[in-house]
Amino acid sequence: MKRLKLLALLLMGSTVLTFASQKRKVLLIGIDGTRADALQAANTPNIDSLIATGAYTFDSWHTGITVSGPSWSTIFTGVNYMKHGVTDNSYSGSHFDQYNEFPKLAKEYKPNLYAAEVIEWSPLVDNVPNQYDGYNSRIKVPDGGTTPTGSVAVTQLLNSNMDVLTVYFDAVDLAGHSNGFSPNNPSYISAIQAVDAQIGNIITALHSRPNYANEDWLVLITTDHGGLGTGHGGNSNDERHIWWIGSGNHVIHKQLFGADPGTYRIVPPGVDTAILKHTPVQADIAVTALHHLIYDENVRPDTVTRWALDGKSLLDSIHVETVDTTGNDTTSTPIDPTAVGNVASQELNVKVYPNPSTGLFTFWFDPNHQKVSYSVFNTNGMLIRREEDVQMGYKLNVDLSAQESGMYIIRIQAGAKVMDNKVIIAH
Numbered sequence: 540m541k542r543l544k545l546l547a548l549l550l551m552g553s554t555v556l557t558f559a560s561q562k563r564k565v566l567l568i569g570i571d572g573t574r575a576d577a578l579q580a581a582n583t584p585n586i587d588s589l590i591a592t593g594a595y596t597f598d599s600w601h602t603g604i605t606v607s608g609p610s611w612s613t614i615f616t617g618v619n620y621m622k623h624g625v626t627d628n629s630y631s632g633s634h635f636d637q638y639n640e641f642p643k644l645a646k647e648y649k650p651n652l653y654a655a656e657v658i659e660w661s662p663l664v665d666n667v668p669n670q671y672d673g674y675n676s677r678i679k680v681p682d683g684g685t686t687p688t689g690s691v692a693v694t695q696l697l698n699s700n701m702d703v704l705t706v707y708f709d710a711v712d713l714a715g716h717s718n719g720f721s722p723n724n725p726s727y728i729s730a731i732q733a734v735d736a737q738i739g740n741i742i743t744a745l746h747s748r749p750n751y752a753n754e755d756w757l758v759l760i761t762t763d764h765g766g767l768g769t770g771h772g773g774n775s776n777d778e779r780h781i782w783w784i785g786s787g788n789h790v791i792h793k794q795l796f797g798a799d800p801g802t803y804r805i806v807p808p809g810v811d812t813a814i815l816k817h818t819p820v821q822a823d824i825a826v827t828a829l830h831h832l833i834y835d836e837n838v839r840p841d842t843v844t845r846w847a848l849d850g851k852s853l854l855d856s857i858h859v860e861t862v863d864t865t866g867n868d869t870t871s872t873p874i875d876p877t878a879v880g881n882v883a884s885q886e887l888n889v890k891v892y893p894n895p896s897t898g899l900f901t902f903w904f905d906p907n908h909q910k911v912s913y914s915v916f917n918t919n920g921m922l923i924r925r926e927e928d929v930q931m932g933y934k935l936n937v938d939l940s941a942q943e944s945g946m947y948i949i950r951i952q953a954g955a956k957v958m959d960n961k962v963i964i965a966h
Contacts, residue, residue, distance in 0.1 A: 563835070565828045566745060566758045567705045569614065570734055571607060571660070572712030572720060572771065573762040575782045579892060579901045580722040581731040584932045585739035586784065589760065590890060591903040591933035593786035594857035596795035597892045599819040601764055601779040602802050602810050605771050607712070610763035610821065611663055615640040615672070615705075617825035617840070617850040619803060630666035641825040642703050643673030644846060645832040652832065654703035657691045659683060663707060674705075683710040685730075689737025693744040703832070706741065708734045712766075720766025720777070757831045757858070758786040761824055774802055783824060785857045793857055794890040795819055822850030830854045887956035895963035898940025902951060902960065903933055909954030913937065916948040923947070939964055 575597045578586070589595075602619065603609055608628040609620045616623050616638045624634040642654040655676035658664050664677050676695070680688045685708060692706045714730040721727060738760070745756060761783035764771050771778045779802065797818030801810045829840045830852035841851045890903045911931055915923040923942065929935060937949060942964055949960045 562702070562753070563755045563757070563831050564701065565703045565831055566741070566756055567703070567824070567828060568738060568741070568758070568760045569611065569705070569707040570711055570731075570760065570762050571707070571709045572715045572764060572766055573731060573782075574715075574720055574722070574765040574777065575780065575892065577720070577722040577724075577727060577731060578782065579899070579936075581728045581735070583732060583735035583934075585735050585742060586760065587903060587933035588905075589742070589758065589784050589786040591905045592792060593758075593784060593790045594793040594795065595782065595784045595890060595903075596797065596819045597780075597782045598795065598797040599761070599781045599783050599821065599823075600797065600799050601781055602800060602815075602820055602822075604804065605764040605773060605778040607660065607763055608662060608666075611707075613821045613849075614761065614763060614824045617641060617822050617829065617846075617848040619822060619849045621803065622847065622849065628662060630662060633666065635667055635671035638847070640667065640672040641829040641832075642705075643671055644840070645703070645829055646673050648833045648836045648838065649702075652702045653698070653700045654705075655695050655698075655701065656705040656707070657688055657695060658705075658707045659688055659709040660707060674703075683713045685710045685733045685737055689740050692737075692741045696741070696744040696748060699748070699750065703828075708737070710734065715766045715771075716769050719769055720771065755789060755831075756787050757790070757828065757854075758784075759824060759828060760784040760786075761821075763821070774804055781821075783819065785827075785853075787858075790857050792888045795853070795856065816851070819853060820850065822848070823853050824850070826850035827853045827857075831858070887951065887953055887958040889951055889958045889960060891960055891962065895965040897966055898938060898942065898964055900937045900939065900949070900962050902935045902937065902949075904935075904951070904953065904958075905933060906931065906953040909956070911935065911951070911953050913952070914950045915939065916950070918946050918948075 603613060604620055604626060606627060608630055609625045612623045612625040613619055618638045620626055623638045624632040646652050654674045656674050657678045657680060659680055659682045661679055664679055678691055680691055688708055695704055710730040714727045718724045718726050762781050765778045765781060767775050767777045798814050800814040800818050801808055803810055826840050826848050831854055839852060841848050888904055892901050911929045912927045914925045917923055944964050944966045946963050949962055951958050
């Protein structure tokens with residue numbers, strides 16, 4: 540009996556030690572100029588799988604200038620344009636000497652951290668001095684090339700010392716400028732789908748790393764802005780209402796919601812700071828990535844006064860609790876709730892976008908190789924539609940645009956698992 544108890548304790552200790560020894564790393568993928576409704580419409584099985592099995596939001600809000608230079612500067616530094624100083628694509632007036640990019644900040648605690656970036660749009664490299672971004676390797680690839688970008692990123696992941704890899708795709712934005720930022724633009728949709736294929740290759744390479752089981756990767760995928768017509772730079776929801784995805788072995792299956800906090804470009808009313816505490820925004824990306832990298836230092840980046848970050852860490856909202864080798868919980872307590880998660884069914888975890896909608900609803904979930912069916916009911920309980928044996932990957936589109944405005948219940952079943960989803964049609 541004592542031997543059995545000893546064996547059990549050894550096994551428990553081994554499990555904790557393996558988990559605690561995982562090295563935290565970040566893969567950040569940027570897809571320029573990708574509207575949420577176009578991502579919804581495109582055939583993107585690789586992105587869909589990350590949404591279905593990870594955390595995501597289609598309620599991330601742009602609070603600044605909806606132009607690439609200022610936007611990516613905020614995403615990479617965690618501060619708004621009033622601090623980093625980038626107000627257009629010339630980068631004139633930048634203050635990267637005062638507000639460094641997140642790999643540089645991480646190296647204050649992790650000086651041996653190895654970081655690389657693979658970038659299509661050269662200003663992201665040329666206009667940010669290397670001493671302020673913290674990258675050991677800065678690789679420029681053909682703008683809009685997509686396939687070469689994915690190939691170089693895959694090669695970078697062969698480096699066993701890789702701790703941070705940032706990959707940037709520009710073809711979607713280029714297609715939007717050429718023919719329109721719209722889900723009805725075939726070339727725009729095609730560009731999104733081509734990027735998705737490369738993301739699939741990158742994720743496969745990530746999972747194929749020899750030591751992947753002992754690494755704790757946080758994968759973040761985001762865009763910088765949407766678009767309207769063939770441009771962007773304004774304050775419309777089509778330009779400001781954006782999205783991001785969080786994925787990894789220890790990321791919770793969760794959907795984050797948030798109200799529009801406003802924009803610093805319209806004063807008054809400006810930004811509502813109370814709403815800002817609970818809503819995902821661009822500046823949160825860098826802070827969340829940084830928090831993940833320095834987590835074992837017991838430091839919350841958004842409380843480090845010398846960094847003066849504007850973003851908040853969403854890590855506590857999307858990452859499962861961890862324990863150290865002594866069995867102690869090392870998850871820090873967030874200062875404020877960072878976002879509102881959906882109440883996920885214990886049976887079938889389903890994420891929906893948009894809701895309300897004019898009729899087209901997209902549901903992301905993992906069917907786990909089970910047969911999928913869905914039923915649509917009105918508020919009187921009357922069956923409106925039923926579809927059996929639906930063919931899908933991780934994304935199910937349900938078009939109710941022919942129905943009248945109002946509330947409906949969509950019951951989704953995958954095998955024995957069921958989830959009822961309230962949706963609102965607003966024509």
